[in-house]
Amino acid sequence: DAANLGEDALAACAAWLGADERQRLARFVRAERRIQFVGGRVLLRRALGELLGVPPRAIELQERPGLGPALLHPAAPAVGFSISHSGNWIACAASTETALGLDIERIDPERDVVRLAEQAFTSEQTARLAACDRAERIDLFYRMWCEHEARIKLALPARNIYTLGRPGLAGALACATALAADPVVELATLD
Numbered sequence: 001d002a003a004n005l006g007e008d009a010l011a012a013c014a015a016w017l018g019a020d021e022r023q024r025l026a027r028f029v030r031a032e033r034r035i036q037f038v039g040g041r042v043l044l045r046r047a048l049g050e051l052l053g054v055p056p057r058a059i060e061l062q063e064r065p066g067l068g069p070a071l072l073h074p075a076a077p078a079v080g081f082s083i084s085h086s087g088n089w090i091a092c093a094a095s096t097e098t099a100l101g102l103d104i105e106r107i108d109p110e111r112d113v114v115r116l117a118e119q120a121f122t123s124e125q126t127a128r129l130a131a132c133d134r135a136e137r138i139d140l141f142y143r144m145w146c147e148h149e150a151r152i153k154l155a156l157p158a159r160n161i162y163t164l165g166r167p168g169l170a171g172a173l174a175c176a177t178a179l180a181a182d183p184v185v186e187l188a189t190l191d
Contacts (some may be wrong), residue, residue, distance in 0.1 A: 010035060013042045016056070020063040036085040040092060041069070043188060044083055047094040052076055068153070080176070082153050086169070093173055093183065101154030101174040103146045104164070113141035120148065142170035150174035 014025060021041060028034045041061065049056035052074055060073035071079055081094040082102035093102045114137070117126040125144060129137050143163060151158050154174040162183050164171035173183055 010038055013038045016042055016045060018060055018062070021061065021069075024063055032087075036090055039090040040083040040085055043090055044069075044081060044092040044094070046188065047092050048079070048081060051094050051096060052079070082150075082173075084149075084153075084171070089169055091171065095175070095179070097175075097177065097179055098159075099154060099156055099176040101150040101152065101158070102171070103149035103153060104169060104171040105142050105146055105149075107138065107142050107168050107170055109138050113137060117141060117144075120145070139170075143172070146170050146172035147174070 014022065017025060017038070025034060025037055028037060042056075044061070045056040045059040048054075048059050048071065052059075054074055058073065059071070061069040062072045064070055068082060071081070076096070078098075079094065079096055080099040081092065082100045083090075083092045084102045084104045085091070086104050087106040089104055089106060091102060091104045093100045114126065114130050117129050121129075121144065129141055129144075132140055147161050147163075150161065150172040151174045154176060156176045158174040158176065160175045160178045162173040162175070162179075164173060164183070164185055166185075
């Protein structure tokens with residue numbers, strides 16, 4: 001949860017960014033989007049640093065317009081990673097086993113999820129949602145939405161989809177190959 005990240009902490013985290021990431025950061029107008037961007041990059045560097053056995057600040061990422069970042073340093077074959085954010089929540093996933101696509105969504109029980117489903121899902125999926133009672137409909141919609149978005153971010157056929165979540169937050173992790181073990185969710189702060 002990045003809600004309490006103040007300007008000093010944001011500036012300290014932004015110091016971890018490379019030149020092209022700082023240029024992209026400068027284009028964000030909304031404070032929330034700046035926090036999401038910086039927080040995602042810091043969390044990703046921490047995860048990759050732990051995974052690859054290097055200090056997080058040694059991780060170099062390169063911006064790719066319209067795509068997620070690319071890992072420049074250290075050179076590591078077959079490292080998959082993905083970042084997602086929703087409101088005050090920021091998440092990342094990293095693996096040396098497979099390519100990944102991650103999506104999280106803050107659950108808003110007041111949204112008209114059937115109407116959203118009509119725009120994004122098949123008529124069969126929308127009918128399935130409409131047939132549910134309200135509580136089940138909300139849970140099912142967010143699970144379906146996160147799985148859909150995670151598949152898009154993966155940009156490969158998904159071998160496995162893992163459902164993630166916390167109270168008030170839904171998530172899904174799409175993997176190109178099956179993982180040796182279920183993903184482990186860890187909560188972290190950016191300070």
